[in-house]
Amino acid sequence: MSLCISSLTQWLKYSKKEYCELCHHKYMFLPIYHPDMPIRLPVNELTIGIVRNLGHTIRCLFHYTLVVIAWLGVVPLTACRVNRTLFKDSISSFISLPLEMLSTESILSDCLQGTIIIGLTLCAFVSMVWLREQIVHGGMPHWLNLDQVIDQEADQAERNQGDAQLANNDEGEQNPAAIAGPARVPEDENNWQPFEWDRAAEELTWERLFGLDGSLVFLEHVFWVISLNTLFIVAFAFSPYHIGYVFASWMNILSYMKLIYFERLVVTLVGYIAISFALYIMYNLCIWLKFSRAYKVLGLSYLIIKVFLLVLFEVGIFPLLCGWWLDICSLPLFGSSLSDRFQNYHSAPGTSLFLHWLAGMVYVFYFASFILLLREVMRPGVLWFLRNIxxxxxxxxxxxxxxxxxxxxxxxxxxxxxxxxxxxxxxxxxxxxxxxxxxxxxxxxxxxxxxxxxxxxxxxxxxxxxxxGLATLWNNAVYWTKVCVKCVAAGFALFGVIAFLLGMLFELIVVVPLRVNHYGSPLFFPLQEWVLGILHCKILCALILIGPECSLKRVFERAYQEGLRNLNLKSFYSELVMPIVMALGLAISVPYVIVHSVLPVFGASLEEQVICQKQIYPSLLFLIVFGVFLYWQVNKLRNLLIHIRNERYLVGQRLVNYEYTRTERICDSS
Structure with a gap:
């Protein structure tokens, strides 16, 4: 039995399950302590345990501080300053790079720029891995297999031959194997891997990667991230930029690019276009020279650049054009002109481009979502004039x-x-x-x-x-009338009464103490409080759904599963609406009663009552939050004492078997 309990304990430790999958009963274990354990912990053992836990906390604090400095300071700062050094185009910048790394000048802005660079590098790496997975799982593209391309060209040449040549090849057709020679062994497309991307990382987890497990192995990961980021910058930014610079100088268009605010970005794109043309030419040369290995590598590189340029156009350029189009169409609506837009662009080019891109991206997203929603709602064939992408x-x-x-x-x-x-x-x-x-x-x-x-x-x-028939129509009308009444009743309670009470409570706690003068009386606008209360009601519902297990969360989940048609209005009101309304009503009325009924008994004047009415709501909220914090700290201290006692005297754990209560036994017997 002890072996089964130990096995179950180990399984629960790694599976992290708290409830039984059959009866949904929570697993409970009773601790088994040493017989010599005292009833109360001695002071020396308690002191030693507190000092040990305090030392562990300080050690964890220093370790996590080192982790934060490494990942949010060293890595972004190195990325930013290496990128700046590479694009300075001077030997002195490379020589002064170690000293620049130790400089504290504009360190915050450099960290922010480095974070953006690290994010772009990570996106590029993830995109390459995703593209590799698409190639591996979807099979090698046929145009990357040199044997298939040669066979297709040979078949095309044979089909273009005349009947006379086919007649002369009758003898060869009788013995095709002798002419064709040894057959080529087709390669396995699914196992095609031009590069070894995978590494032995079975035990690597996110905690171990970022150093959250307490070890210092993350310093090696920091070094590799800095090295790979530098390699990515050199390969995907520095080299295309200089290739584009040389190409633009050769085409005599560099002077026009200098008129643009984003010269480096445009020159880098020109470099990518030049690289794609060069790869395409080398790709065709490898077909002619039959270099299979170089053919695959060049084809894969060309595929990566092609996907990058297409994604850049779809995600970057096309939404930017849509944003410009929307801005031009809405100029009369805002009373602006094109000269104003050009002036805004010259004053803040980055902000202007970002806002136009964001507007275009939102437009593209909502338009695509609208089309997809129409296809889900309507039957097939209705949107025949809009093709399915x-x-x-x-x-x-x-x-x-x-x-x-x-x-x-x-x-x-x-x-x-x-x-x-x-x-x-x-x-x-x-x-x-x-x-x-x-x-x-x-x-x-x-x-x-x-x-x-x-x-x-x-x-x-x-x-x-x-x-x-009329009877069915009448039954459906009655049924949908009941459903509408349920919806109106539930919506009125949730988004009417509760929303108004939430808005009023927020007004009393936050708005009135901040905006009303010291001796002034607050003015309430019920419609405004109700509108703000709807927003607070939505936030409260979201917090309840993502919060811990409680009765309100179970009621929300059950109402969501039942839907509007099968909603149990009685349980909805008794378990959800009434408790919330009573709690909000007490939170609003009790302080008001205290101010206007209790304080006059002690001789408070009218001015003092007005001041107390404004300050009592945030004061009570502060007292409640402080009480919850004290309760949380008391539980933490109790858990600390239990942890110290378990470290010293705990021997094992015993599973608490599930037993029926008396009522359940009576129900089972009946």
Whole structure:
């Protein structure tokens, strides 16, 4: 039995499971102490244990301080200053690099720039590993296999030969093996690895990598990170920059690039383009010279640069163009002009580019999310005029060549329908409601789209429910009425009453003590408190869901699993709404009652009551937080005493068996 308990203890230690997977009972163990353990710990043992734990805490503090300095100080600072030294283009900068590493000038900004450089290096490394995984799992690309390329060229040459040559080769066709010679052994595409990327790192964990396990092995990792980062900067930034500089000088376009604020970035991109052209030429030379090993390496390098340039265009340039387009289209909306935008760009080019890129990225993201949402909601075939980019058979070039006229006409008709019909309906409806015709087209389009959606939805519902009969329609109407009543009741309680109470409590605790004068009376705006309370309610729900196990979290999870249709409104009110409303009501009313009912008994004046009313809410909150902190510290001290006693007298642990209570036994017997 002891062997089973020890095995279970070891399994729970490594699996980190706390509950049984069958009965969901929590595992509990009773400690087994030495028979000579005293009832109360002696003072000397308690002192020795506290000193030992204090020394361990100080040692951990120094170790974690060293970890933070190494990863957040040394590594980014080295990356920034090595990058700056490489791009200074002077021998003296390399000679003074060791002294510059010890300099404390602008150390904070250098650390921030180094963090950005480390992040870019890490993204490049992860992208290369991801590309390698795609090649390994998806098979080697056919154009990277020199044997297949040669076979395809030979087959194409044979197909281009005339019938006369085929007739002369009849004798050779009778014995093809003798002419073809020994057959090539195809390589295993899935096991193709031009470089050895994998290393023996079975025991490497995140704690061991960053030094959070207490060892000093992370110093070796810091050295390797600095070395690899320097290698990445030299290979992927320094070399392309100088190649692009030479290429731009040869093309006599360097003077134009110096007019741009981001000269180094543009020159580096030109260098990548020049490298891609050079790799393509060398790639074709290897095909002609039949250098298989160099062919694969050059093909892989060309593939990496091609993916990098495509990703840069998709993630960087295209969102930037979209951001510029949105800004140009919205100039009349903000009362600006192109000259103002050029002036903003000249004053802060980096900020201007980042804001335009961010606006374009948000636009692309929401547009793609909208299209994906439409495909999930609508049945297949509705969005026939919008092709699915995830379709493997999608080839836009062939479709444009084959269906150019038809595709253009269908897109034109669909665009006219999607734009003119909703706008026309929206204009008519807004004119009937308000009697005015001067409205922004955005409102008319939104109103028309909503009317079209209502018409389509009603037609779909009528086509589904009319064949079922009046009785079924009545039952469905009653059912959906109950569901709507449940939704209204739950929403009113959660986002109405609770949100208003949260907003009012936040107003009393934070806003009133900060904004109201010393002898002034606060003015409350219920609508404003309710709107802020909705935000606080959402934050509270998120904190409850990500917090520890409690009754409120279980009620939220059960309501989420039940859904709006199967929501148990009685349990929702009794277990969630009423406790929260009572707690918030007491938090608001009890301090008010104390100020206006208890203080006048002790002779407090009206001015003193006003001052106390403003200060009592944050004061009580501070007392509650301080009490929770004291309770937490008392538990920590109790756990420390238990830890000291266990280190000295603990022998083992005994599993507490699960036993039914009396009521459960009665239920089982019945």
């Amino acid at each position: 995830n379709d493997p058979d999608f080839n836009p070039v062939q479709e444009i060549v084959a269906f150019l006229l038809l595709l253009s006409l269908t897109c034109l008709v669909a665009s006219l329908f999607c734009l003119t019909v909703p706008v026309t309906l929206g204009r008519k409806v807004i004119y009937l409601i308000t009697g005015q015709q001067q409205y922004h087209e955005l409102y008319t389009l939104a109103c028309g789209l909503y009317i079209c959606w209502l018409i389509m939805r009603l037609s779909i519902l009528l086509s589904e429910y009319l064949p079922l």
